[in-house]
Amino acid sequence: MDAVLQALGNESRRRMLDIIKGKPGIAVGELAREFDVSRIAVMKHLAVLEEANLIVSEKNGRTRKLYINAVPIQMIHERWTTEYSAYWAGQLTRIKHLAETRHRDDERRGERNK
8 A cells, every 4th residue: 555655646647547447448658648747757667657557458469558546546445444434435526626617718718708
């Protein structure tokens, strides 16, 4: 669990997980192009994520494809939540998302009306 929390503590690694989640099977090279650091730096971040079991890689010829493994995150979630608290946390998250979306929509309408 410490390795998972350490891996998630870095903004670049969280962004990598977001990209991998959105594009399952993304190649390492394609992922590396999303960052303004060297491919070696990206590989070091991927090693941390792999050590924490947050990603799974599959070698396909010369290409290495990446997939997210959400199980460690789910285990952390289950450790500190109950079924009841998870329900209410989900409801609050939904309300927050709706409020943020409405706020962005209101700002866009305000910009168009100027």
